[in-house]
Amino acid sequence: MQELVNRAKALLADGTVQRVLGWKMGDLAYNPEPAFFENEEALSDFVYNSFCGANLSKYMIEASKKEGKTLVFLKPCDTYSFNQLLKEHRILREKAYIIGVGCTGKISGERIKEAGIRGIIAVEGADAFAPAETLQVKTLYGDREIAYKDAMLERCHVCKGKEHKIYDEIIGESRDTADSDRMEKVREIEAMSPEEKFAFFQNELSRCIRCNACRNVCPACSCRKCVFDSTKFDSAQKANVDSFEEKMFHVIRAFHVAGRCTDCGECSRVCPQNIPLHLFNRKLISDINEFYGEYQAGEDDTTVGPLTAFTTDDIEPSDARERG
Amino acid sequence: MKKIEKVNLPALFAAISEEASLVLPVKNGGMTNFALWSEDADVDLETLKTVKSAKDAFFPQSETLYSVHREEGKLKITRGELMDEDFVLFGVRACDARGFEVLDKVFLSDPVDSFYKARREHGTVVALACHAPEESCFCTTFGIDSAEPGADVDTWMVGEALYWKANTEKGEALTNRLSALLSDADEKAVEEEKANIRGIMEKLPYASLTTEGWGGDAQKEKFESPLWEELYKPCLACGTCTFVCPTCQCYDIKDYSTGEGVQRYRCWDSCMYSDFTMMAHGNNRTSQMQRYRQRFMHKLVYYPANYGGTFSCVGCGRCVEKCPTGLNIVKVMKAFAEKEGK
Numbered sequence: 320m321q322e323l324v325n326r327a328k329a330l331l332a333d334g335t336v337q338r339v340l341g342w343k344m345g346d347l348a349y350n351p352e353p354a355f356f357e358n359e360e361a362l363s364d365f366v367y368n369s370f371c372g373a374n375l376s377k378y379m380i381e382a383s384k385k386e387g388k389t390l391v392f393l394k395p396c397d398t399y400s401f402n403q404l405l406k407e408h409r410i411l412r413e414k415a416y417i418i419g420v421g422c423t424g425k426i427s428g429e430r431i432k433e434a435g436i437r438g439i440i441a442v443e444g445a446d447a448f449a450p451a452e453t454l455q456v457k458t459l460y461g462d463r464e465i466a467y468k469d470a471m472l473e474r475c476h477v478c479k480g481k482e483h484k485i486y487d488e489i490i491g492e493s494r495d496t497a498d499s500d501r502m503e504k505v506r507e508i509e510a511m512s513p514e515e516k517f518a519f520f521q522n523e524l525s526r527c528i529r530c531n532a533c534r535n536v537c538p539a540c541s542c543r544k545c546v547f548d549s550t551k552f553d554s555a556q557k558a559n560v561d562s563f564e565e566k567m568f569h570v571i572r573a574f575h576v577a578g579r580c581t582d583c584g585e586c587s588r589v590c591p592q593n594i595p596l597h598l599f600n601r602k603l604i605s606d607i608n609e610f611y612g613e614y615q616a617g618e619d620d621t622t623v624g625p626l627t628a629f630t631t632d633d634i635e636p637s638d639a640r641e642r643g
Numbered sequence: 644m645k646k647i648e649k650v651n652l653p654a655l656f657a658a659i660s661e662e663a664s665l666v667l668p669v670k671n672g673g674m675t676n677f678a679l680w681s682e683d684a685d686v687d688l689e690t691l692k693t694v695k696s697a698k699d700a701f702f703p704q705s706e707t708l709y710s711v712h713r714e715e716g717k718l719k720i721t722r723g724e725l726m727d728e729d730f731v732l733f734g735v736r737a738c739d740a741r742g743f744e745v746l747d748k749v750f751l752s753d754p755v756d757s758f759y760k761a762r763r764e765h766g767t768v769v770a771l772a773c774h775a776p777e778e779s780c781f782c783t784t785f786g787i788d789s790a791e792p793g794a795d796v797d798t799w800m801v802g803e804a805l806y807w808k809a810n811t812e813k814g815e816a817l818t819n820r821l822s823a824l825l826s827d828a829d830e831k832a833v834e835e836e837k838a839n840i841r842g843i844m845e846k847l848p849y850a851s852l853t854t855e856g857w858g859g860d861a862q863k864e865k866f867e868s869p870l871w872e873e874l875y876k877p878c879l880a881c882g883t884c885t886f887v888c889p890t891c892q893c894y895d896i897k898d899y900s901t902g903e904g905v906q907r908y909r910c911w912d913s914c915m916y917s918d919f920t921m922m923a924h925g926n927n928r929t930s931q932m933q934r935y936r937q938r939f940m941h942k943l944v945y946y947p948a949n950y951g952g953t954f955s956c957v958g959c960g961r962c963v964e965k966c967p968t969g970l971n972i973v974k975v976m977k978a979f980a981e982k983e984g985k
Contacts, residue, residue: 324721345969346973347779347848348778348849350971351969351976352877353968354876354877355876364697368947373968402973429964433673436777437691438775438777439778447800448743458778459775459846459847460775499966509778522671522672523672526672526676526694527673527977528675528882528886528887529882529886530882530885530887530913531881531882532881532882532883534881535879535880535881535967536967538882547917548916548917550918553866555894557882557910557911557913557916558910559910581948589879589883589966590969591694591883591887592672592674592694593672593673593674594672
């Protein structure tokens with residue numbers, strides 16, 4: 320981690336960048352926060368460990384409006400979001416100095432708690448570059464252990480790989496942490512009857528509190544003003560009396576980000592009710608792959624997306640409808 | 644002091660629900676929230692904190708105040724129904740129980756909120772002491788004793804039994820109704836449990852957090868602090884902190900068009916949202932820094948200014964656990980304490 324701080328200090332000192340966008344030490348074992356560091360002194364709070372799951376790409380929209388360059392630390396999967404935002408002209412490449420930072424899979428306090436470990440005081444083994452195979456968790460109620468992979472975010476189990484898709488330099492080794500089939504759950508749901516599908520999503524979405532965290536964290540949700548923030552719209556921002564309208568929010572959002580969603584997994588990471596929101600996106604990704612050929616949003620910053628391009632070979636809407 | 648063996652809790656729940664609906668922590672999809680009891684509900688009294696607080700029982704996230712529809716060329720207005728049946732809210736923690744007192748000051752003072760009042764009158768709160776407080780808890784900062792919640796009925800889970808003590812008339816009435824299932828018990832086990840809980844509270848990471856420097860008199864100084872500009876930056880402007888909070892009480896009133904008419908409903912609002920307190924002339928808070936500041940000023944300055952010095956945070960720590968970017972009220976209080984050299 321010190322290498323990152325040293326490099327940040329050097330880039331600030333020689334005037335390459337005006338500020339640093341990274342993560343700041345939290346006040347508990349598991350809650351570092353995204354942060355802008357304006358000077359060398361502030362970097363004393365810098366942290367990069369296994370809990371730094373937050374994808375910083377979207378903060379580059381704000382940073383792009385500021386004077387000079389911002390040094391941003393991006394993990395391999397974050398670079399896909401950065402590319403996608405570049406492609407959509409939401410951020411400026413010349414405003415960013417990208418250090419591709421090594422990632423060995425990110426973990427969360429939430430996942431550790433789900434394993435029944437409560438009263439977390441300290442977590443050992445969460446070094447970003449040299450994580451332990453087993454985390455040692457000091458709790459109010461004694462010492463506990465959990466396998467690193469059991470504390471990993473869902474998205475890390477379907478890791479896109481250790482390659483940074485855009486960067487100026489790279490610091491730290493990455494590892495591919497994929498150990499699951501990304502589309503397995505999608506296929507499972509596809510095999511359900513319409514009634515079962517409805518019941519599945521109704522149950523999951525019944526927990527939604529309409530906090531909009533999924534939308535606000537989503538790098539693909541970068542509209543300056545969201546339609547759901549319009550006061551002229553029945554389904555504005557907040558919880559509605561009609562639960563159907565409520566559920567439409569997630570479906571509409573999934574369609575809006577279709578073809579642009581990189582499957583970064585931030586929506587599911589931040590959902591306070593642990594709703595598997597990524598499943599909506601993956602279903603659409605799976606369909607796009609089937610209809611238009613394999614496509615990964617954010618792979619680069621130039622390829623025109625399948626839903627933005629038109630070719631005469633495109634699938635007819637009627638074919639798609641018949642397929643169900 | 645009464646008690647009931649843990650294995651007999653399903654019978655207790657069934658007995659309660661014979662005459663009143665029962666709302667308690669239920670696990671669904673791995674997450675525990677307050678929900679209506681049924682025989683096949685996965686009741687979860689182990690999880691310390693439900694995702695949402697118990698607030699919904701008295702102040703639901705969304706409720707219809709009245710609806711309007713066309714009938715034979717005329718508009719017909721139907722008033723939203725007030726709660727008219729008794730219910731029991733079981734398994735409430737001390738922080739949430741205190742949260743109701745925070746809401747009471749707002750909704751039961753003039754002009755009284757009739758929807759809230761009806762629910763409050765019909766609800767009996769059975770609290771459950773916190774056997775195992777967690778690292779994000781800081782209720783003691785606000786003078787709350789998680790070992791003795793002080794609700795209509797307080798309960799303690801000790802070993803294989805649930806100990807039960809009524810504190811109010813409503814609590815006595817419920818206890819009498821359930822007398823066939825509750826047996827007499829001495830206080831010893833509960834006293835030990837209370838001592839244990841208080842011992843743990845002293846060891847929590849936030850045990851030394853104080854409200855020093857906050858309160859109704861700190862308005863100008865806190866409002867104008869340059870710290871907010873630094874603190875708000877990672878905020879996503881989502882409403883998670885406000886919607887999991889047991890004391891956030893701001894709401895919006897909106898119309899929902901049903902095609903045939905209109906439902907006028909009230910729903911929780913969030914000071915994090917861009918149209919919060921939007922008026923005809925626009926919005927008086929135009930930046931996220933201002934909205935972020937509002938939340939903490941309300942909890943730690945405005946509310947105590949309006950309600951005799953009481954803070955409107957109860958230290959449940961839900962925002963600590965749930966903020967997508969790791970922000971929370973504790974970090975705010977610590978940042979100010981550090982800046983002010985306290």
